[in-house]
Amino acid sequence: MAERYTESQKKAVETIDGNVLVSASAGSGKTFVMIERLIKIIIEGKAKVSEILAVTFTEAAAAEMKQKLVYALRKQLAVAKDKAKIREALDETQTASISTVHKFCADLLR
Numbered sequence: 463m464a465e466r467y468t469e470s471q472k473k474a475v476e477t478i479d480g481n482v483l484v485s486a487s488a489g490s491g492k493t494f495v496m497i498e499r500l501i502k503i504i505i506e507g508k509a510k511v512s513e514i515l516a517v518t519f520t521e522a523a524a525a526e527m528k529q530k531l532v533y534a535l536r537k538q539l540a541v542a543k544d545k546a547k548i549r550e551a552l553d554e555t556q557t558a559s560i561s562t563v564h565k566f567c568a569d570l571l572r
Contacts, residue, residue, distance in 0.1 A: 467495075475499045478508050493523070497530045501538060504551050511554035517566050528560045 467475060471491060474482050475498045482499065484492050496516060503509050511531075518524050532555050539548045559566070 471495045475502060478503050478506065493527055493530060496527060497534050500531060501534050504535075504547075505538065505542075507547075511551045511558050514559065515566070516558075516560040517563050518560075519562060521562055521565075524561050524565075528555060528558060531555055531558070531560070 471494075474484050474495050478499065484495055486492050500511075500514060500516065503514065504511060516524075516527060518527060532552065535548055535552050535555065539545060539552070542548045561569070
């Protein structure tokens with residue numbers, strides 16, 4: 463954890479054995495916290511990218527989250543001992559369930 467977290471952010475990042483709702487004002491670091499949490503879950507082998515659901519309210523936010531996940535995984539690839547796991551995670555980001563609430567619900571109904 464190279465970055466400084468607020469107490470709430472730290473709790474959200476470190477709580478990996480359950481669901482977490484991250485809700486805060488614009489520019490408060492929600493995407494950063496979610497990406498840090500996802501990376502922690504993936505690295506610790508708690509879930510694969512294909513087993514994670516991340517839902518946000520706008521298509522722009524969902525695209526940004528997916529892009530930041532790819533960037534964070536690429537950074538991990540440089541230092542990871544298990545590079546195969548990180549490469550698999552990177553491959554899975556193309557079809558990751560990172561979307562808007564509306565898209566998730568529409569996909570669920572289909």
